[in-house]
Amino acid sequence: MSNIGVDRWVAESSEHGPKGKGWTAPARSLLDRVPSGWKLLGFLVVAAVYPFLVPQAGVRIGITALLLAMLAIGLNTVVGWAGLLDLGYIAFYGFGAYFYGAVSSDQIGVQWPTWVAIPVIVLASAVLGALLSLPSRRLVGDYLAIMTLFFAQVFLEVIVNYERLPGVDTNLTGGPNGIIGVQPWQLFGFPFDTFNRNYFLLLVLLGLVIVLLRNIDQSRTGRAWRALREDTLAAAHMTTPVNRLKMLAFAVGAAVAGLTGTVLGPVQVGVFPNNFQLLFLITIYAALILGGLGSIPGAVLGAIAVAFTPEILRNPGIAGWLFYIGVVVLLVTVLRRWRMVAAVLAGVVVLGYLVRFLSLAIWDETILGAANDTFLSGILDGWLLILGPASDVVSNYAFVLALAGVLAVTVARGWRRGALLVPTIYLAILVWENKLSLQDSVTRQLLFGAVLVVMMAVRPEGILGTRRVEIT
Amino acid sequence: MSTPILEIKDLSKSFGGLKVIQGLDLSVAPGEVLSVIGPNGAGKTTLFNIISGIYPPDSGEILLDGTSIVGSSPEQIAGLGIARTFQTLRVFLNMTVRENVMAATYGATKARMWQSALRTPKARREERETRELAEAKLSFFGERLVGYRWDQPAYSLSYANRRRLEIARAMATNPRLLMLDEPAAGMNPVETLEITALIGRLRDEAGFSILVIEHDMHVVEGVSDRVVALDHGVKIAEGTYEKVAEDRAVIEAYLGYGAAGRK
Numbered sequence: 001m002s003n004i005g006v007d008r009w010v011a012e013s014s015e016h017g018p019k020g021k022g023w024t025a026p027a028r029s030l031l032d033r034v035p036s037g038w039k040l041l042g043f044l045v046v047a048a049v050y051p052f053l054v055p056q057a058g059v060r061i062g063i064t065a066l067l068l069a070m071l072a073i074g075l076n077t078v079v080g081w082a083g084l085l086d087l088g089y090i091a092f093y094g095f096g097a098y099f100y101g102a103v104s105s106d107q108i109g110v111q112w113p114t115w116v117a118i119p120v121i122v123l124a125s126a127v128l129g130a131l132l133s134l135p136s137r138r139l140v141g142d143y144l145a146i147m148t149l150f151f152a153q154v155f156l157e158v159i160v161n162y163e164r165l166p167g168v169d170t171n172l173t174g175g176p177n178g179i180i181g182v183q184p185w186q187l188f189g190f191p192f193d194t195f196n197r198n199y200f201l202l203l204v205l206l207g208l209v210i211v212l213l214r215n216i217d218q219s220r221t222g223r224a225w226r227a228l229r230e231d232t233l234a235a236a237h238m239t240t241p242v243n244r245l246k247m248l249a250f251a252v253g254a255a256v257a258g259l260t261g262t263v264l265g266p267v268q269v270g271v272f273p274n275n276f277q278l279l280f281l282i283t284i285y286a287a288l289i290l291g292g293l294g295s296i297p298g299a300v301l302g303a304i305a306v307a308f309t310p311e312i313l314r315n316p317g318i319a320g321w322l323f324y325i326g327v328v329v330l331l332v333t334v335l336r337r338w339r340m341v342a343a344v345l346a347g348v349v350v351l352g353y354l355v356r357f358l359s360l361a362i363w364d365e366t367i368l369g370a371a372n373d374t375f376l377s378g379i380l381d382g383w384l385l386i387l388g389p390a391s392d393v394v395s396n397y398a399f400v401l402a403l404a405g406v407l408a409v410t411v412a413r414g415w416r417r418g419a420l421l422v423p424t425i426y427l428a429i430l431v432w433e434n435k436l437s438l439q440d441s442v443t444r445q446l447l448f449g450a451v452l453v454v455m456m457a458v459r460p461e462g463i464l465g466t467r468r469v470e471i472t
Numbered sequence: 473m474s475t476p477i478l479e480i481k482d483l484s485k486s487f488g489g490l491k492v493i494q495g496l497d498l499s500v501a502p503g504e505v506l507s508v509i510g511p512n513g514a515g516k517t518t519l520f521n522i523i524s525g526i527y528p529p530d531s532g533e534i535l536l537d538g539t540s541i542v543g544s545s546p547e548q549i550a551g552l553g554i555a556r557t558f559q560t561l562r563v564f565l566n567m568t569v570r571e572n573v574m575a576a577t578y579g580a581t582k583a584r585m586w587q588s589a590l591r592t593p594k595a596r597r598e599e600r601e602t603r604e605l606a607e608a609k610l611s612f613f614g615e616r617l618v619g620y621r622w623d624q625p626a627y628s629l630s631y632a633n634r635r636r637l638e639i640a641r642a643m644a645t646n647p648r649l650l651m652l653d654e655p656a657a658g659m660n661p662v663e664t665l666e667i668t669a670l671i672g673r674l675r676d677e678a679g680f681s682i683l684v685i686e687h688d689m690h691v692v693e694g695v696s697d698r699v700v701a702l703d704h705g706v707k708i709a710e711g712t713y714e715k716v717a718e719d720r721a722v723i724e725a726y727l728g729y730g731a732a733g734r735k
Contacts (some may be wrong), residue, residue, distance in 0.1 A: 212589040219588030219599060220574075220581050223567070227575040230564035236546040237524055237556055239579025239645050248585060468566045469627040 036214065039297065044207050051199050059195045063267055065307035066202040067260055072288040072299035073209060074256025079285075080294035081222060082249035083229025084136055087281065088148030091132075091155035092125050092254040094276035096261025098159060099124065101179035101271040108170045114185045121262055122255045129254025133247040140232070152278065160273050178272030182265035198267050205263070209256055210296055216252070217296070225249055290455055292465020301463050309451060313444045316437055322447060323432055324376060326454070327425060334409070340418050347422035348429075352383045355426070359385055384433055395435035402427035475538055477502050477649050477681040478523070478554075483532030485515075485522055485705075492518045493705040496532070500649060505675050505682045507692045509716070510702035511726055516685045517559055519702070520653055523683075524556050525549040537648065551579040555647035557638040559654045559685070563626045570622040572637055573606035576644040609640045612678065613670075632663045639670070643678065650680040656688045668694040689717070701725065 031039075047066075051059045071093060078086045099121045103112040112120075135147045163175040173179065185192040185201060192201045216222050224245050227235040236242050265271045283306060291302020313319045335341050380386070387394055405424030412420050436443040461467045476499035483496040492515045500506045508516050522529050525546040534542050541549050555576075564572050581602060583595035610617045613636050621629070626637060635655060642650055655671065656664045668691050674680050675695075686692050692699060692713060699716040701709040703725035709716045716722055723731055 215589045215591050216585055219585075219595065220578050220583060220602065221585045221588055223571055223575045224578045226567055226571070227564050227578075230566055231562045233526070233546070234558065234562035234564070235575070237550050238576035238641060239547050239550040240575070241547050241579075252585075466566075466625075469625070470565075 036297075040207065040210060043297075043300065044203065047203055048200070051196050056195060059199050061307060061311050063195065063199050063202060065304045066199065066206055067264060067267075068284065068287050068307050069300045069303035070202070070206055070209060070260040071257060071284045072291065072303045073206075073213060073296055074253045074260065075284055075288050076294065076296065076299045077213060077225075077256070078249050078253035080288065080299075081217065081229065082225040082246060084133075084246060084249060085141060085145040086132075086148050086250065086253065087145050087278075088132055088151035088155075089253065089257060089284065090276050090278065090281040091152045092129055092257035093261045093264075094155055094159065094271075095128055095254075096121050096125050096258030097264045097271040097275065098173055098179065098261075099258070100262035101182045101265045102172060104183040104265065105179055105181045107174060107179045107181075108172060111183070114187055118185075118259070118262060122259050125258025125261075126251040126255040128258075129250040129252075130247045132254070133250035136246045136250070137243050149278075152276075152281065156273060156276060159276075176273060178270055178274075179265070180270040182270055184266040185263070192266065195267070198263060202263055205259065206300075209259070210300075213252070213256075214296055221245070221248065286452060290452065290462055292462025294466065294468075295462070295464045298462050298464035305463070310444050310448050313447050319443065319447060320376070320432075320437060322451070323437075326450065327428065329454075331421065331425070334421070335418060344418050344421050344425070347418075348425050349383070351422055351426045352385075352429075356383065356385050380429075380433060385430060387434055392435070395431050398427045399431045399435065402431055474502060476500055476535075477504075477537060478683065479533075479535040479538075480523070481533040481535070483519075483522065483534065484530045485518060485527065486530055491705055493522070493529075496702075496705070496707055498700055498707070500681050500683055501697075502681055503675060503679065504697045505671060505684060505695050507696040507699045507713075508683065508685045508702060509687070509689075509692055509699060509722075510708075513704075514702040514725075515705040516702055517653060518705075520556060520651055520683075520685065523549075523651065524554060547579060550645050550647075553646070553648035554651065555642035555645040555649070556651035557635070557642050557653055557655065559657065561631075561634050561638060563629075563634050563637050563641070565627040566625055568623050569610065569617065569626055569629065569637060570603070570606050572626050573609050573641050573644045574602050576641045577602050577605060580646060606644060609643045610637075612643070612673075613640060616666075632659055632666075635659070635667070636670075639674075643674075643680075648681060650674060650682045652682065652684040652686075654685050654687060656686060656691045664688055664691060667691060671695040693717075 047062075050062055054062075071089075074092075075086070075089050078084050078089065100117060102108055103110050103117050104114075105111075132148060132151055136144050139147055159173040160176050163171045163173045165172060184198070192198050224235065224240045225248075227238065227240055228242050228245055232242055261271075264275060268275075287302040287306040288299050289302070290305055291300065292298030313322070331341050331344060335344065402424060405420060405427060409417055409420050409424055436446070455463075459465075478498075478500040480496060480498040483493055483498075484491070485493045496519070498506075498508075498519075508519065510516055518527070521527055523534060523541075525541070525544055525548070528543060532542075533540060536549075536552055536554060539552075541552060541554075544552070564575060567575065581598050583592075583598050587595040588599075607622065610622065616633060616636055617640065621633075626634065629637060639650075639652065639655065652671070656667045659667060671682060671684065671691075672695060675682055682695075684695065686695075696713050698711065699709075699713050700707060701716050701719065701722045703721070708721040708725060709719040711719075
């Protein structure tokens with residue numbers, strides 16, 4: 001330590017240092033000092049208290065979040081650690097769900113006890129995963145993605161169209177109708193037959209999977225996965241049997257997905273082809289990437305964010321908050337100068353009064369309504385043009401103009417950008433209050449998308465991900 | 473002379489019509505540093521790629537300690553005791569320095585995945601040993617790859633340190649033969665001197681037999697017990713540095729026909 005001098009100073013004071021920089025650095029370095037076991041315990045305690053604080057609907061959202069978290073963690077093994085772009089992942093989830101459904105309902109007249117069904121399904125999923133890893137021996141990147149996507153699509157086609165095996169008279173998958181009446185897990189005579197019980201079942205499974213996968217991640221297997229993600233050829237030259245490890249990664253991911261699938265059936269008392277559409281695969285990817293590829297806590301956080309955000313946005317008050325905070329945050333990040341921000345905000349206020357005044361003076365049909373009930377409604381009522389009957393047409397035009405304004409802002413530089421922002425922001429607020437906040441189902445998706453875009457722009461590596469360097 | 477660590481007999485390789493290596497014989501004795509030199513396109517790196525199992529040779533024999541390794545995969549060959557570095561650096565950039573070295577012990581460790589998942593005593597002991605091994609290998613490089621760097625991602629290392637890390641990683645596979653592909657490429661004069669000294673230590677202290685490709689003749693002069701010169705895949709000279717450096721064919725290969733006569 002004594003004779004390092006400059007090197008050490010560089011290491012500790014520049015971005016090469018372990019702490020990183022930025023305003024979140026103190027929080028992050030504090031978080032880093034907490035052992036991961038305690039973090040997991042803290043999360044489990046909070047998650048265990050959660051169902052007692054919320055109504056039944058909240059527990060359902062919690063179940064969705066936990067299912068998504070399990071899936072994201074399993075996917076992380078394949079994509080985040082081993083670096084294999086697997087778009088067939090959803091099929092393993094479906095395989096587990098359908099397998100469990102078939103042996104735990106009246107569908108084919110078989111009722112396996114849970115303690116038999118679960119190990120068999122997990123093992124079968126792993127074998128299926130290992131089989132799907134075969135193309136990854138030769139294909140990587142985009143090509144592997146296309147190949148595995150094909151597999152996901154084949155799986156859907158098969159469960160919908162080939163419900164009967166040739167020569168067998170039993171309807172295996174229920175075709176487009178799926179399997180109904182799936183029985184809950186039952187261990188030691190205890191049935192997991194309520195939402196709360198399934199929630200806790202999932203929580204325990206999640207904790208278990210997290211611990212096991214974390215241990216694997218920190219072992220020779222995890223290191224070898226990451227090595228082959230970084231540089232497959234170099235990994236092979238460092239004694240890593242590449243193909244076996246790819247197979248292992250696929251198998252582990254598939255096993256987790258299959259296990260997760262076995263809980264889906266009991267939760268919704270059925271499994272349906274709709275559960276395994278590609279849109280849901282993208283949701284899993286969104287959770288994983290939002291949370292930070294390669295990080296287990298990230299995957300859990302991402303899943304929670306993706307599951308809860310659309311639900312929170314159902315509340316128009318919160319959606320309104322988010323909209324106005326988003327406007328201010330964007331304004332600050334786009335302009336980066338306080339004086340400019342103040343000028344633009346002042347411009348927006350002036351423009352608002354001007355438009356209101358002119359409209360009242362010129363246009364006979366101007367009938368003012370009241371702004372939506374948010375924290376700003378008192379101010380908005382006296383400032384914004386809240387239109388009554390004519391609102392739809394006007395706000396449709398305003399919507400298009402606002403979008404054009406946003407596009408123009410991204411191109412403009414300097415004071416032009418500030419000048420363009422004034423009408424753009426005014427139009428955005430106009431559209432928001434007159435149109436968007438009234439149609440919450442559409443707006444929810446728009447806002448959710450916007451939240452995702454902003455998140456990824458601010459932290460491309462995800463909430464808890466670490467920055468990855470490709471070539472330096 | 474005892475049996476060579478590496479013995480190559482009549483090796484040939486063509487890519488389509490291009491004969492990259494033709495009838496090459498070469499051997500590395502235990503504890504020897506053999507340098508392979510030659511102008512660009514002479515087939516040096518291809519030779520490394522064939523030995524380490526990336527391409528199969530068209531014909532010929534490669535013996536490691538008297539056993540043929542032709543047809544084995546890269547990971548098998550690495551496991552048998554041939555480790556290499558790459559001309560274009562291929563460290564695992566987004567893993568820590570220590571992990572880079574630990575990753576090279578996969579073939580030598582045994583913990584099954586379920587044992588690691590359950591952290592059985594055996595798996596934990598092996599993990600601890602792996603960590604100690606990696607730290608020992610990194611310590612070989614003295615203050616260049618010293619303690620506080622171990623937990624940093626490899627991308628934060630300087631170019632020269634990445635080269636050192638690659639050598640440390642190769643050492644961790646516990647090889648009998650170390651193949652270094654242009655270890656001094658892109659280094660400044662001071663670093664080049666350090667690399668020269670390092671290769672000497674790798675032979676004398678760590679006891680590796682070393683096959684090295686190098687363009688920097690100061691390094692070649694400083695480290696080589698013997699030198700082999702290639703041109704268009706054919707061995708044109710072999711012997712001590714002094715002998716090869718003055719060889720007419722070698723000078724002509726580098727400087728063109730007739731250059732040797734002028735002086």
